[in-house]
Amino acid sequence: MRSSLKLTKLGWIALTCFVLSLFAFIYLSPFIRSFVASFMTWEQASRYPPEWIPDPFTLENYMKLFKLELFPRWIFNTALYAGLIVAGNIMFSSMAGYAFARLKFPGRDALFSALLALLMIPIFVTLVPNYIIIYRLGLIDNIAGLALLSLANVPSTFLMRQYFLSLPQEVFDAARIDGCGPIKTFFYICLPLAKPALGAVAVYQFLGAWNAFLGPLVFLRTPENFTLPVGLSFAFQRSMWTEYTPIIAGSLVAAAPTIVLFIALNKYLIKGIVIQAGKG
Amino acid sequence: MSKSHLFLSQKMKSLLEKRKSREALEALILISVVTCLNMVFGYFAAAFAFYLSFFKWDYIGPMEFVGLKNFMVIFKDLWRGISGAYFFQAPFYTGLKNILLYTAIVVPTQTILAMILAAFANQKIKGVQFYKVSYFLPAVTSPVIIALIFIWLFMKQGYINYMLQFVAPGFAPDWINDKSYLLYAIALVAIWGTSGHFMVSFLAAMQSIPRDIYEAAMLEGAGPIRRFIYITVPMLKPMIVYVVVLGLIGALQMFDLAWVMAGSNGGPGGAGYTMALDIYNEAFINLRPGVAAAKSIFLFALIFSVTYVFQKKYKVMVR
Amino acid sequence: MARVFLENVVKKFGKVVAVNHVTLEVKDKEFMVLLGPSGCGKSTTLRLIAGLETPDEGKIWIGDRLVNEIDPTKRNVAMVFQSYALYPHMTVYRNIEFPLKMARVPKEERRRKVIEVAKFLGIEDLLNRYPKQLSGGQQQRVALARAIVREPEVFLLDEPLSNLDAKLRVKMRFELRRLLHDELQITTIYVTHDQVEAMTMADKIAVMNAGKIMQVGSPIDVFEKPANIFVAGFIGVPPMSFFEGTLIEKQKSLFLDLGSVLFRIPKTYYSALHPHVGSEIVMGIRPQDIKVTLEPQEDSYEGKIVGYEPLGTETYIHFTINGTKEYIAVIPRGMRISLKRKVYWKSNPQKLYFFRKSTGEAIY
Numbered sequence: 001m002r003s004s005l006k007l008t009k010l011g012w013i014a015l016t017c018f019v020l021s022l023f024a025f026i027y028l029s030p031f032i033r034s035f036v037a038s039f040m041t042w043e044q045a046s047r048y049p050p051e052w053i054p055d056p057f058t059l060e061n062y063m064k065l066f067k068l069e070l071f072p073r074w075i076f077n078t079a080l081y082a083g084l085i086v087a088g089n090i091m092f093s094s095m096a097g098y099a100f101a102r103l104k105f106p107g108r109d110a111l112f113s114a115l116l117a118l119l120m121i122p123i124f125v126t127l128v129p130n131y132i133i134i135y136r137l138g139l140i141d142n143i144a145g146l147a148l149l150s151l152a153n154v155p156s157t158f159l160m161r162q163y164f165l166s167l168p169q170e171v172f173d174a175a176r177i178d179g180c181g182p183i184k185t186f187f188y189i190c191l192p193l194a195k196p197a198l199g200a201v202a203v204y205q206f207l208g209a210w211n212a213f214l215g216p217l218v219f220l221r222t223p224e225n226f227t228l229p230v231g232l233s234f235a236f237q238r239s240m241w242t243e244y245t246p247i248i249a250g251s252l253v254a255a256a257p258t259i260v261l262f263i264a265l266n267k268y269l270i271k272g273i274v275i276q277a278g279k280g
Numbered sequence: 281m282s283k284s285h286l287f288l289s290q291k292m293k294s295l296l297e298k299r300k301s302r303e304a305l306e307a308l309i310l311i312s313v314v315t316c317l318n319m320v321f322g323y324f325a326a327a328f329a330f331y332l333s334f335f336k337w338d339y340i341g342p343m344e345f346v347g348l349k350n351f352m353v354i355f356k357d358l359w360r361g362i363s364g365a366y367f368f369q370a371p372f373y374t375g376l377k378n379i380l381l382y383t384a385i386v387v388p389t390q391t392i393l394a395m396i397l398a399a400f401a402n403q404k405i406k407g408v409q410f411y412k413v414s415y416f417l418p419a420v421t422s423p424v425i426i427a428l429i430f431i432w433l434f435m436k437q438g439y440i441n442y443m444l445q446f447v448a449p450g451f452a453p454d455w456i457n458d459k460s461y462l463l464y465a466i467a468l469v470a471i472w473g474t475s476g477h478f479m480v481s482f483l484a485a486m487q488s489i490p491r492d493i494y495e496a497a498m499l500e501g502a503g504p505i506r507r508f509i510y511i512t513v514p515m516l517k518p519m520i521v522y523v524v525v526l527g528l529i530g531a532l533q534m535f536d537l538a539w540v541m542a543g544s545n546g547g548p549g550g551a552g553y554t555m556a557l558d559i560y561n562e563a564f565i566n567l568r569p570g571v572a573a574a575k576s577i578f579l580f581a582l583i584f585s586v587t588y589v590f591q592k593k594y595k596v597m598v599r
Numbered sequence: 600m601a602r603v604f605l606e607n608v609v610k611k612f613g614k615v616v617a618v619n620h621v622t623l624e625v626k627d628k629e630f631m632v633l634l635g636p637s638g639c640g641k642s643t644t645l646r647l648i649a650g651l652e653t654p655d656e657g658k659i660w661i662g663d664r665l666v667n668e669i670d671p672t673k674r675n676v677a678m679v680f681q682s683y684a685l686y687p688h689m690t691v692y693r694n695i696e697f698p699l700k701m702a703r704v705p706k707e708e709r710r711r712k713v714i715e716v717a718k719f720l721g722i723e724d725l726l727n728r729y730p731k732q733l734s735g736g737q738q739q740r741v742a743l744a745r746a747i748v749r750e751p752e753v754f755l756l757d758e759p760l761s762n763l764d765a766k767l768r769v770k771m772r773f774e775l776r777r778l779l780h781d782e783l784q785i786t787t788i789y790v791t792h793d794q795v796e797a798m799t800m801a802d803k804i805a806v807m808n809a810g811k812i813m814q815v816g817s818p819i820d821v822f823e824k825p826a827n828i829f830v831a832g833f834i835g836v837p838p839m840s841f842f843e844g845t846l847i848e849k850q851k852s853l854f855l856d857l858g859s860v861l862f863r864i865p866k867t868y869y870s871a872l873h874p875h876v877g878s879e880i881v882m883g884i885r886p887q888d889i890k891v892t893l894e895p896q897e898d899s900y901e902g903k904i905v906g907y908e909p910l911g912t913e914t915y916i917h918f919t920i921n922g923t924k925e926y927i928a929v930i931p932r933g934m935r936i937s938l939k940r941k942v943y944w945k946s947n948p949q950k951l952y953f954f955r956k957s958t959g960e961a962i963y
């Protein structure tokens with residue numbers, strides 16, 4: 001009796017490990033396969049059945065990539081875009097999050113609900129009007145114009161507000177009594193205390209901006225101004241290289257910052273996802 | 281004149297010294313950027329889209345009021361599609377049909393897969409963090425990059441067909457270039473890309489279910505499968521609703537994967553054409569912003585009603 | 600000169616009336632304790648004075664200034680919070696310095712003052728630590744230092760001792776009063792729900808209940824001459840025993856009809872109580888003033904023990920007379936008692952309190 005129970009338990013553990021490992025393989029193998037192939041010649045990478053050891057080992061793909069003058073520009077543009085978005089959201093959403101969480105002013109909750117309601121509107125609805133607005137501002141084909149659209153996101157404001165609500169009210173009260181007005185309190189007390197939440201906002205906004213496609217596709221026009229996702233899909237569709245391996249190498253270069261960031265911060269990021277989901 | 285000016289500035293000053301108005305004023309400064317940007321690029325833009333949907337325009341010339349004509353374009357297209365017209369005559373219909381099929385495949389599959397994986401991971405085994413990280417990795421990678429990599433993996437003589445040969449010998453379609461497989465290829469990539477993310481959400485929800493509930497069920501003799509069906513799934517209901525709603529919103533406006541894997545014209549026979557692609561094409565290729573606006577309102581109505589009905593049915597609100 | 604005066608102050612949160620027509624005067628240099636059960640509006644009153652809330656009605660004066668509309672930064676009050684509310688990202692030094700910095704005090708002077716205050720409170724060794732590296736008692740001192748350093752006109756403390764352990768609380772209670780009242784001589788308003796704290800520290804106690812002030816007076820007054828049933832029942836450990844019944848007169852003597860027994864009321868109370876003959880009244884006796892014996896004695900009444908709590912030095916017993924209502928008495932240790940045992944009790948005839956049942960107001 002007892003030994004059969006033990007046996008089924010062992011069976012379960014074996015099954016669990018098998019299933020989890022199988023899926024780990026499924027999720028990881030495209031990355032591994034691409035990584036290996038990026039050091040192969042296209043001739044070898046497209047051989048069937050697939051080969052796993054680059055022979056000859058070549059950096060040709062990466063060299064081709066950087067020989068194309070556009071590619072470093074795309075990296076720069078993506079970094080600039082992500083930097084603007086991260087900076088804007090850190091600054092503006094923390095200010096607004098604090099005001100919505102801790103200050104009293106008429107219409108506060110109604111306004112905040114109105115901002116949250118915006119999350120229901122699909123981006124495709126506002127795409128054309130925003131294109132026209134940015135066009136009128138003369139900011140089409142301009143990273144700054146593109147960044148303006150998501151400089152102060154509602155989700156980051158929401159996250160900051162939740163964070164400030166979770167801090168004890170007494171600290172804010174103490175600052176008021178010690179002689180800080182609301183804005184001074186923000187700079188002296190809120191910002192230093194909000195480091196963890198600001199970090200979360202920064203990481204999420206970075207991932208979002210670095211990976212963004214639709215916005216850059218619509219608002220950027222000339223190849224010199226593209227970001228990596230738009231640039232790579234452009235390179236693919238124009239068949240800039242006769243071989244596919246440079247595209248793979250380019251994809252890996254483009255994915256590298258997000259992957260490195262994720263692996264470095266995985267515990268923290270996964271927790272953040274969980275907190276976000278918890279609000280639902 | 282100067283007297284009234286003085287009076288006004290005095291009034292301003294006393295206003296500033298008053299506790300309430302000072303706090304309100306500083307609060308307004310703090311929220312100004314977020315509010316202005318979102319009012320302009322959110323509410324004003326949405327209102328403008330609504331306005332635009334009643335006009336014929338080419339971005340340059342004068343706007344011409346056409347009433348419901350733009351919406352008639354949609355319904356004529358749908359009607360032609362229902363009567364069996366080809367993709368070129370009924371692109372919107374094709375996009376709608378494809379996206380509904382795609383959603384019907386992706387959302388249930390990724391939700392159930394995520395839940396099952398989470399259930400497996402929610403046991404006392406080593407290396408859970410490793411599994412979480414590997415499942416989550418696709419979610420932090422740009423869909424465009426994922427699509428580019430998968431185009432190569434999906435080639436006729438590619439990696440996926442090679443692996444498939446062990447599971448289903450002889451089954452080796454040309455995924456990307458065959459119109460009967462393209463949409464499924466896109467769906468598979470989407471499932472691969474998002475299920476890991478949702479698995480992590482489910483796992484967190486499962487870990488917050490009190491252990492003693494399971495222990496009680498175990499004493500009553502419920503095995504692991506029945507425990508999953510009778511305890512875990514009901515306790516997870518809010519999380520399931522959250523995941524499904526997020527999945528629906530994402531799937532119904534899918535754009536990136538289709539753009540790269542099928543191309544903006546939808547690939548062979550429009551097999552990979554979606555509503556989102558169609559809106560993009562109307563707005564920026566056909567230069568009919570009015571029609572694009574009307575179509576985007578249709579998309580909004582579709583997403584809103586589907587998620588609303590779903591949430592209503594399961595009585596859980598998701599922001 | 601900083602007198603604090605609240606005039607008919609009302610504060611509502613939605614439907615909850617947290618502070619209900621409160622009028623309270625705190626004289627210059629006075630140590631006023633606000634005492635009341637949880638949720639009665641003590642903190643709200645304090646926050647109104649600090650300016651963290653605005654009153655819905657009424658006026659608040661600090662010194663000669665009407666401060667209703669004045670920003671908390673301009674009121675020159677200091678506050679110590681229950682959780683101390685130290686700034687976690689600043690060292691102790693920066694914490695104490697912060698209010699001076701906000702007041703644009705020059706750097707050198709700030710430094711001098713911080714060190715002076717730190718020495719005064721015996722925390723000069725802690726100046727480079729962060730709040731989370733401090734014990735509860737040390738945090739409390741830092742919070743005090745931060746409040747004192749500005750030399751405020753009014754000092755507000757909201758349950759500052761409630762996070763400390765019992766021993767430290769007794770020590771700090773004593774020190775706090777000496778510091779604020781005897782040495783600094785600042786007008787202080789101190790909120791607590793602990794009556795021992797209130798009795799030992801206060802010049803005056805204001806007892807609050809459900810947003811209203813029930814009585815203001817010196818600790819002795821509040822204890823000896825409670826203005827109503829609430830104050831009588833709230834102050835004193837264990838709480839006063841209340842006997843309810845109709846007041847009747849027989850042969851020139853007053854009796855309280857407790858149902859099964861007639862309690863004879865001593866002559867001293869005759870003239871005060873006479874107008875109330877025939878009405879329902881409540882008699883209160885402090886448990887310490889009820890004498891319980893095992894054998895009958897002169898003027899004693901029967902009772903039955905339904906429970907007891909031995910505390911070591913003495914024992915509280917719960918007894919009934921005839922029915923279910925329980926009364927408490929204190930007996931010396933060593934007396935042999937057991938459950939359900941019949942006992943005899945009598946009261947100290949000088950220490951009886953009488954209240955109107957309808958309003959709860961004290962008659963005598």
Ligand SMILES: Nc1ncnc2c1ncn2[C@@H]1O[C@H](COP(=O)(O)OP(=O)(O)OP(=O)(O)O)[C@@H](O)[C@H]1O
Pocket residue numbers: 612615616617635636637638639640641642643644792
């Ligand atoms: N910001 C607020 N919003 C709504 N209701 C409040 C708020 N602050 C206090 N209240 C309510 O006002 C009443 C009085 O609260 P207050 O904090 O003044 O009580 P207290 O006497 O300090 O109690 P305690 O001893 O528990 O601290 C309570 O019923 C409380 O629920």
Ligand SMILES: [Mg+2]
Pocket residue numbers: 641642643757
């Ligand atoms: Mg309180």
